[in-house]
Amino acid sequence: MLDDFFLRALLAGVGVALIAGPLGCFIVWRRLAYFGDTMAHSALLGIALAALLDLNLILGVFVVAVGVALALTLLSRSEIVPTDSLLGILSHSTLALGLVLIAFMTWLRVDLTGLLFGDILAVSRLDLALIYGGGLAVIAALIAIWRPLLAGTVNLELAAAEGLAPERARLIFMLLMAAVIATAMKVVGILLITALLIIPAAAARRFAATPESMAVIAAGLGALAALLGLFGSLQFDTPSGPSIVVAALAVFLFSLTATRFRRTAPATDPG
Template identity: 65%
Template structure:
């Protein structure tokens, strides 16, 4: 009989996958994988600042990730460095500053490995409520803004011509990513969040004919990765977070054996 901790881990992981799947599709379509890493690395800085200021850790991580996203937008407008260079600076700097601040917090015992790689088996009922509450809010915002987000992804110029304000869509997407990173940090850790965003979405892209179907398939594949990874972790006594990512990788490799013809939905020529 599985313990309550394992059941809570399954429930929390499936709820997180339902959010990271659709959001990860935009990460894949927009080629934002490195940006996802930058946001994830900033989470550790958010943890350190939250402890220093004695504020809620989820809110602290979200605030820092949002500030990093805002800094990227401002620096991009100056046109002094390429986007990948800016992302490299922000990513490694925020991670390094976070680690340095953690080093100064000698009066507080911090599970650094837990923050880096997560501990989904330690999830509490309160964590589940945060995941599902925040996840539902993210999915609702994503659904309400699906058309402008998708249009801005396919062609920012066309979206601008149609009055859909692609810059606002970009800011919204960054804030949604900051939100999901804040609620996912405790489960899979700051170094593995991007994998859960990208791998199921990349797998779904090979199997889906439309953006909407791809978002749904990505969520299902993410949930399957969580379930397979947790049971694999239980069977072979491996770390739960990395096991989930390995399961997602195996599903992706398995998908490579499937012909490129889309399995879900009718084929359409869409830009995403």
């Protein structure tokens, strides 16, 4: 018989994976892995500012992640600094700023290990309601912008010419990314969120024939990784968040051997 806290952890891991999988497909298609890392690293700055201003932590993470995404979009358009350099600057500077601010707040007790690598075993019923309620909203919004976002991934100019408003879809996608990062932070931690977004989606490419099927398979593989990682963590007494990522890596490595299921690239890679 499983304990209540472990059942909550299982539900939380599966819930986050189901949300992250479809979003991760666009990260893979658009080659935005480092962009996702930058938004995730900014979460620590959001936590620090939320604690300093006495705000809700999830709200603080969401606001800062959105701010970083918008700043990156504006700065990349100016072409003052190459985009990859901007990503590196924002990624590491926001993480460092968050750590420094937390160090200055001597009255604040923060479990940095839990923030960086997750504390899924401490998930509460309220957290579960937030994960599944917010997850439904994120998936509904993603379905609503799926066509313009996919078209913009294939050809931005053509999508704009067809009146699909791909830039607006991209902005909404950034907001969804920020929401998922804020929600998933407690499950796998700031440093591992991007892995849960990318690895299941990368593995799903081997098995999917269409972009839509890839999104569904990525969600399923992410949920499988969450289950395997948590039971592995229970069995071998290893950290839960990293164990989920290791399980996702195992799923990805298995997908590399599944050559008979391989599809042609255009079917699952709109970009």
